[in-house]
Amino acid sequence: MRSNLLGVALIALIIPFAAQAQLSNDVSGDAVRIGVLTDMAGVTADVTGKGSLVAAEMAVREIGGTVLGKPVQVISADHQHKPDIGTGIARQWFDVEGVDAIVDVPNSGVALAIQGLAREKKRIVLYSGAGTTALTNEQCSPFGVHWTYDTYAVSHGTASAVVKAGGTSWFFLAADYAFGQQLQKDASNVIVAAGGKVLGGVRHPLNTPDFSSFLLTAQSSGAKVIGVANAGNDTINAMKQANEYGIVKGGQSLAAMILFLQDIHTLGLEAAQGTYLTTASYWDMNEATRAWSKEFMSKTGMPPSMLHAGVYGAVRHYLKAVTKAGTDDAEKVAAAMREVPIDDVFSQDAKLREDGRVTRTMYLARVKKPSESKYPWDYLEIVRPIPPEETVWPLAESKCPLVKGTSR
Structure with a gap:
């Protein structure tokens, strides 16, 4: 009788563990x-x-x-x-x-x-x-x-640094889709909050090969800084053509709202040197x-x-x-x-x-001069780390219904 009770007790213990094991492998x-x-x-x-x-x-x-x-x-x-x-x-x-x-x-x-x-x-x-x-x-x-x-993070890191360095008037060259529009909006908010001015902007189609008309409009604005609010090949082509038109030599600066290591590699340090950017990581x-x-x-x-x-x-x-x-x-x-x-x-x-x-x-970085680069892909100087509270949308201003205290 005792052995039977022990067997029942063991089965009672085994079944829950078996059920738990089944749940723990629910793929x-x-x-x-x-x-x-x-x-x-x-x-x-x-x-x-x-x-x-x-x-x-x-x-x-x-x-x-x-x-x-x-x-x-x-x-x-x-x-x-x-x-x-x-x-x-x-x-x-x-x-x-x-x-x-x-x-x-x-x-x-x-x-x-x-x-x-x-x-x-x-x-x-x-x-x-x-x-x-x-x-x-x-x-x-x-x-x-x-x-x-997100666009809030990179615009807050880069735009604030450029304004503090004297780039107080801006004109935007932005990609005409959700990313570019949001990037321009977020950066504009930072610039105005820091005491700068946004004189205007133009928007270009995704993957356009010719930025000439957009760049000439930006050049004629008289802004100290042309904010490039796009990504990938669009950023590369815009910055290359800006140099070809002599925009930087003419006294205006370029500020890429988002610039990747691969973009710098394609542009070359001669063209990209001195550009500030915000990045979430760096290989080196x-x-x-x-x-x-x-x-x-x-x-x-x-x-x-x-x-x-x-x-x-x-x-x-x-x-x-x-x-x-x-x-x-x-x-x-x-x-x-x-x-x-x-x-x-x-x-x-x-x-x-x-x-x-x-x-x-996040990290505020600056593109190195050619003389500062010591080995392949040695392109960035980390200027300073940026703590999370400076680069994320405050939860107190959130419009997300998942956040306690918010509503649609």
């Missing part, structure tokens, strides 16, 4: 699938694209290639900077291919379209390439994580970043942009959250992402807020 489709939705051939391909795919794969290998005993699979696609194509890919991934999380998504218009779909489907999206603050304000989602930067910061970047360079031929570093960090953190949650269920993983510490080599003082924004230390 849909017997794999965790991550989709890198990026720009493989467009204006931001150098700073996202193949490098973003490599960064995601490196994060997966770093955690051993599996979570909860299931393989982690990474796929990729090119959204071509078109919201309809991007949402079509994402819908196929969610509905047919069982993708659990999407990462990168350069282009704010595409990102906002994906945000709505992912909210409806209850899937995680980790934005590294998109810049619009709407992702954590009006269009915030419990499943959306704005990982690397310390031994840990250099070691990681060495492996990345062996696969891509270049160091990581801050967007590549962001993809790596976001994927790593997502997989750690899946492990903590014991499932790939989006609601449980989203909660775990806010509990698990962010600890990759490129993230300092980083935390995930309730609105989906990752707050982090």
Whole structure:
């Protein structure tokens, strides 16, 4: 009788543990699938694209290639900077291919379209390439994580530094889509708050080859500073053509609201020297970043942009959250992402807020003169770290309904 009771007691103990074990390995489709939705051939391909795919794969290998005993699979696609194509890919991934999380998504218009779909489907999206603050304000989602930067961060870092250096009157050359418009707006607010003036602006189509009319308008404005509010090849072409037109030699300065390492490489230090920029990371910061970047360079031929570093960090953190949650269920993983510490080599003082924004230390940097560069890709001097409270939208002003005390 006693042995029977002991057996019953053991079964009673085993069943809950078995149920817990089943829950802790609740992975849909017997794999965790991550989709890198990026720009493989467009204006931001150098700073996202193949490098973003490599960064995601490196994060997966770093955690051993599996979570909860299931393989982690990474796929990729090119959204071509078109919201309809991007949402079509994402819908196929969610509905047919069982993708659990999407990462990168350069282009704010595409990102906002994906945000709505992912909210409806209850899937995680980790934005590294998109810049619009709407992702954590009006269009915030419990499943959306704005990982690397936004227009508020880069404009506050760069515009304030240029105004303090004497660049008190501005004219903007901005890309005519959500990212460029928001970047111009955010930078303008900083400039005016710092005592400067914005004399006007012009907007250009995405991926335009000819900036002549836009630059001549900016030149005739008489502004001390021409703010370049675009990205990728558009930034490169605008700055190259500005030099060809003698705008800088004529006494006006250029201020790139967002400038990547790869842009500087293409421009050359002679053309880019002295330009201030704000970045979330830099490959040559310390031994840990250099070691990681060495492996990345062996696969891509270049160091990581801050967007590549962001993809790596976001994927790593997502997989750690899946492990903590014991499932790939989006609601449980989203909660775990806010509990698990962010600890990759490129993230300092980083935390995930309730609105989906990752707050982090950013860096004000200056492009080196050719004589200051000592080895390949030695392009930036870090002027100062910028603490998170200077570069993130204050929660007290949030328009995100997920933030306590706010409403639509």
